[in-house]
Amino acid sequence: xxxxxxxxxxxxxxxxxxxxxxxxxxxxxxxxxxxxxxxxxxxxxxxxxxxxxxxxxxxxxxxxxxxxxxxxxxxxxxxxxxxxxxxxxxxxxxxxxxxxxxxxxxxxxxxxxxxxxxxxxxxxxxxxxxxxxxxxxxxxxxxxxxxxxxxxxxxxxxxxxxxxxxxxxxxxxxxxxxxxxxxxxxxxxxxxxxxxxxxxxxxxxxxxxxxxxxxxxxxxxxxxxxxxxxxxxxxxxxxxxxxxxxxxxxxxxxxxxxxxxxxxxxxxxxxxxxxxxxxxxxxxxxxxxxxxxxxxxxxxxxxxxxxxxxxxxxxxxxxxxxxxxxxxxxxxxxxxxxxxxxxxxxxxxxxxxxxxxxxxxxxxxxxxxxxxxxxxxxxxxxxxxxxxxxxxxxxxxxxxxxxxxxxxxxxxxxxxxxxxxxxxxxxxxxxxxxxxxxxxxxxxxxxxxxxxxxxxx
Amino acid sequence: xxxxxxxxxxxxxxxxxxxxxxxxxxxxxxxxxxxxxxxxxxxxxxxxxxxxxxxxxxxxxxxxxxxxxxxxxxxxxxxxxxxxxxxxxxxxxxxxxxxxxxxxxxxxxxxxxxxxxxxxxxxxxxxxxxxxxxxxxxxxxxxxxxxxxxxxxxxxxxxxxxxxxxxxxxxxxxxxxxxxxxxxxxxxxxxxxxxxxxxxxxxxxxxxxxxxxxxxxxxxxxxxxxxxxxxxxxxxxxxxxxxxxxxxxxxxxxxxxxxxxxxxxxxxxxxxxxxxxxxxxxxxxxxxxxxxxxxxxxxxxxxxxxxxxxxxxxxxxxxxxxxxxxxxxxxxxxxxxxxxxxxxxxxxxxxxxxxxxxxxxxxxxxxxxxxxxxxxxxxxxxxxxxxxxxxxxxxxxxxxxxxxxxxxxxxxxxxxxxxxxxxxxxxxxxxxxxxxxxxxxxxxxxxxxxxxxxxxxxx
Numbered sequence: 031x032x033x034x035x036x037x038x039x040x041x042x043x044x045x046x047x048x049x050x051x052x053x054x055x056x057x058x059x060x061x062x063x064x065x066x067x068x069x070x071x072x073x074x075x076x077x078x079x080x081x082x083x084x085x086x087x088x089x090x091x092x093x094x095x096x097x098x099x100x101x102x103x104x105x106x107x108x109x110x111x112x113x114x115x116x117x118x119x120x121x122x123x124x125x126x127x128x129x130x131x132x133x134x135x136x137x138x139x140x141x142x143x144x145x146x147x148x149x150x151x152x153x154x155x156x157x158x159x160x161x162x163x164x165x166x167x168x169x170x171x172x173x174x175x176x177x178x179x180x181x182x183x184x185x186x187x188x189x190x191x192x193x194x195x196x197x198x199x200x201x202x203x204x205x206x207x208x209x210x211x212x213x214x215x216x217x218x219x220x221x222x223x224x225x226x227x228x229x230x231x232x233x234x235x236x237x238x239x240x241x242x243x244x245x246x247x248x249x250x251x252x253x254x255x256x257x258x259x260x261x262x263x264x265x266x267x268x269x270x271x272x273x274x275x276x277x278x279x280x281x282x283x284x285x286x287x288x289x290x291x292x293x294x295x296x297x298x299x300x301x302x303x304x305x306x307x308x309x310x311x312x313x314x315x316x317x318x319x320x321x322x323x324x325x326x327x328x329x330x331x332x333x334x335x336x337x338x339x340x341x342x343x344x345x346x347x348x349x350x351x352x353x354x355x356x357x358x359x360x361x362x363x364x365x366x367x368x369x370x371x372x373x374x375x376x377x378x379x380x381x382x383x384x385x386x387x388x389x390x391x392x393x394x395x396x397x398x399x400x401x402x403x404x405x406x407x408x409x410x411x412x413x414x415x416x417x418x419x420x421x422x423x424x425x426x427x428x429x430x431x432x433x434x435x436x437x438x439x440x441x442x443x444x445x446x447x448x449x450x451x452x453x454x455x456x457x458x459x460x461x462x463x464x465x466x467x468x469x470x471x472x473x474x475x476x477x478x479x480x481x482x483x484x485x486x487x
Numbered sequence: 488x489x490x491x492x493x494x495x496x497x498x499x500x501x502x503x504x505x506x507x508x509x510x511x512x513x514x515x516x517x518x519x520x521x522x523x524x525x526x527x528x529x530x531x532x533x534x535x536x537x538x539x540x541x542x543x544x545x546x547x548x549x550x551x552x553x554x555x556x557x558x559x560x561x562x563x564x565x566x567x568x569x570x571x572x573x574x575x576x577x578x579x580x581x582x583x584x585x586x587x588x589x590x591x592x593x594x595x596x597x598x599x600x601x602x603x604x605x606x607x608x609x610x611x612x613x614x615x616x617x618x619x620x621x622x623x624x625x626x627x628x629x630x631x632x633x634x635x636x637x638x639x640x641x642x643x644x645x646x647x648x649x650x651x652x653x654x655x656x657x658x659x660x661x662x663x664x665x666x667x668x669x670x671x672x673x674x675x676x677x678x679x680x681x682x683x684x685x686x687x688x689x690x691x692x693x694x695x696x697x698x699x700x701x702x703x704x705x706x707x708x709x710x711x712x713x714x715x716x717x718x719x720x721x722x723x724x725x726x727x728x729x730x731x732x733x734x735x736x737x738x739x740x741x742x743x744x745x746x747x748x749x750x751x752x753x754x755x756x757x758x759x760x761x762x763x764x765x766x767x768x769x770x771x772x773x774x775x776x777x778x779x780x781x782x783x784x785x786x787x788x789x790x791x792x793x794x795x796x797x798x799x800x801x802x803x804x805x806x807x808x809x810x811x812x813x814x815x816x817x818x819x820x821x822x823x824x825x826x827x828x829x830x831x832x833x834x835x836x837x838x839x840x841x842x843x844x845x846x847x848x849x850x851x852x853x854x855x856x857x858x859x860x861x862x863x864x865x866x867x868x869x870x871x872x873x874x875x876x877x878x879x880x881x882x883x884x885x886x887x888x889x890x891x892x893x894x895x896x897x898x899x900x901x902x903x904x905x906x907x908x909x910x911x912x913x914x915x916x917x918x919x920x921x922x923x924x925x926x927x928x929x930x931x932x933x934x935x936x937x938x939x940x941x942x943x944x945x946x
Contacts, residue, residue, distance in 0.1 A: 066563040082782075099753045101539050102527045102939075103528065103529055127592075127784045130775070292560045292788070313935075314595075314620070315592065317591070318939065321543075323588045325753040325754040326753070328786070476771075480770065480771065480780070
């Protein structure tokens, strides 16, 4: 296979600040072993998230300059609305300042005590918003999705039988919404097949449960469908995307991912009555319906980004570069989620650090080691993010202990990625030296953002 | 010798322009009809001069745009956050900062952190979103602004002042424990951009201190308020805007800010407090609603633009030109005998529609009618602030507010003196033919916040 080159060149650069291992040891200690508390200019390669960290294109920057900042009826809004209608086929479009605001609005309308939201896997802020409303979030990912080392083409799929059983047990009336996250972020950026979406839709329809798509990475998912699912190899991406959305009653999107924007999100749907309720909430916490808490220029940048992301050359480069890093790590024996996902590398921390028990947060310990050794910032997706306590304050661990290295879109070059691989492999060789961590301070919700930890000696 | 007028001029020149579409009377007639005689429903491309709001509509400076290019979009610990935090400490004096995507995001979080069910929140006149968040958190708003604020003709220099007797009565009636804070706005928007005096603020601080009540500052237009203090209050004539702004902050315990006004940005806001415990609770909450506490739902570049904009907003030259332009427009209107609210406020001209169109009863929406007529005459977009905005009571009856106004809000650094002339001349032309103007009837009325989307037909 020929080297896949980037279908773009660099127009503007940002310097990287270098520091030493000794400095980083001290920085990590001062940040209480939490990467969210490290200053960005103390990081060499920032793989904390692919959210809002993309490099925009020159076309998007030109759009920024054309942003119409009118409070009502902004030209940029109409461009934004038209684009989303065209891509999703959904007529009602509501901008929000980012994805979680779209979720907040949706779940505060549909949620409440005694309700269940079913999903393949809910992401952290999605889950927090559901729980904040008093409802419960239920993950029903397929069996393959629970085993990091077993390769399968669509590990983001929902378990259809589990879905049927759950509906039978709790009653369709208590399930206001089924949500499919594409790609499945917490489950390793793994795609969902069109076939699975179709089957979920059939079950939802039979039970009159609306289906929403958490569409943050819709284009990456569509590309996997094209690569791996029968009958889609010759279909253009926009067509696959349109089919994917055609099974849904609505979607939420953080435009900070597949729309290459640094800020923004939206809700789109078919149901006029629900849209009206959403707009009423929107005005309270976000902004007027034609700007939703975004500058006009950001609406413009999102509209342009949504179209750019469906370019096949781009998607090939994007997916291939994640695979490139994954393969390097597999070759060195590092336990990573297989096959490679769409936007990130997921290291299985339980296997990487078998000497650290889950109560000592092996994922978080590995995050710290990667930072000290190479200045790489990653994030734990395990018991620090999703763990809970039972009534005796004993940790109920998460299903998986993962470390995510999310690759920002169009930002890092192949040599950055080579450096990342080298750092991970070196840490892997010295893994026995890594120590576990204990929490010293935490917030009641979304604790991973602000928690303070210390090493267990 | 004849005295020669000493004009102000803008302390900037134009670096980038946005082209406007000129429309014909026939095109405007069609557009206004399609928008149901509601200026909110006009497409911005059909508008010539847009005075709908001064919120988020400012022209940024070249330095702000340069700052946009220095945006650090890291999810956590962005450099721009630390810059903004430093500027907020230096300029406003608040210790702890939580950025939010705009002002109402900060109001939402503040209300949820400080208000308990059954609490009373006194304030110098309500603002729509502020009051809504107080109510949603279980509190009740009580107006403690001086009575003169409700009279458009009254020329009191500080119509934003708090009536301390009203506040004392509330404390006596409910007890200080029921009052988590006083919501104190500078440049009171609903009163027509009217300022509060430093003397009044000091007295408010003394009274609240005695009872252990916090003062939270709605500081959206604090620099404009500072200008009126400099111009009108004894002892402040030689102080800089920067010094006055910092002094205002020193009498308060925290603030909510929509940076889309004074701070010259198109998006952004923040919550700032001096109390660590309040900060900590707010920081946990901001993650759920807005974003991680070092970006709060804003792109890094927007925090940078805000940090730079805050610095520019407290420059004496800037604020003199800003308010000078508003006063220029107001005086032209007065020359043409167009009835406006006095004294002229900081961010716009408020035309008294009841006096302008005395033959149109409030049920036929004089302010809504006048806003539509302004658009038809010249493509100038203004906003109704009268019976349509006031909405209905719980029993379905219309509120009939005393003030039936049309707001001409001036975006910062966007329009020139020639634009101001066009606006004043257009208002004068409409005034000349006022007797031929007929009212409107409402043909579509949404249940909530009807002014945004209501539709009308000509009578």
